[in-house]
């Protein structure tokens with residue numbers, strides 16, 4: 001049984017797609033939505049699906065291991081970052097080694113790292129005159145967007161595409177692939193039985 005916690009800071013369109021995708025799944029369950037923003041729309045979305053939500057403060061996140069205890073109490077064995085803007089602290093990276101993934105709206109290693117999120121990414125891709133962009137799903141380590149890549153998908157960019165057009169094309173890839181990649185990884189969890 002894979003028990004997933006989704007960490008998100010914003011709208012949560014990816015979180016919604018993932019929750020909907022696993023709604024009827026007997027082996028993979030989204031058990032918790034964690035946010036660093038009490039006003040994040042993703043929390044209302046969690047409510048709408050009857051999924052437990054949790055808001056974490058910077059102090060508790062970085063100076064205690066309370067969240068790790070809360071995750072363990074809920075048998076969470078897989079963490080999905082879906083638009084979570086804080087760097088993950090060492091204790092959590094270690095506890096969820098190869099069991100925590102992030103999605104980045106660009107073809108890493110380009111256009112990644114601190115400050116490279118949301119429209120900043122698509123503006124940089126546009127400014128560089130790239131002919132393609134896309135998504136990268138990767139394991140999470142202590143540095144932004146540097147964990148080993150698991151999956152990438154790309155989309156063509158035409159010269160008259162504005163950053164908003166790039167964002168739309170990239171979001172379509174996110175919604176098309178993220179849940180399926182998670183399903184594959186969570187399935188491997190079952191096989192490897194790496195759940196402590």
Ligand code: GRF
Nearest residue numbers: 011012013014083103104105
């Ligand atoms: C997505 O662009 C994702 O790639 C990035 O954060 C954004 C989250 O969007 N990590 P949403 O809140 O899921 O709509």
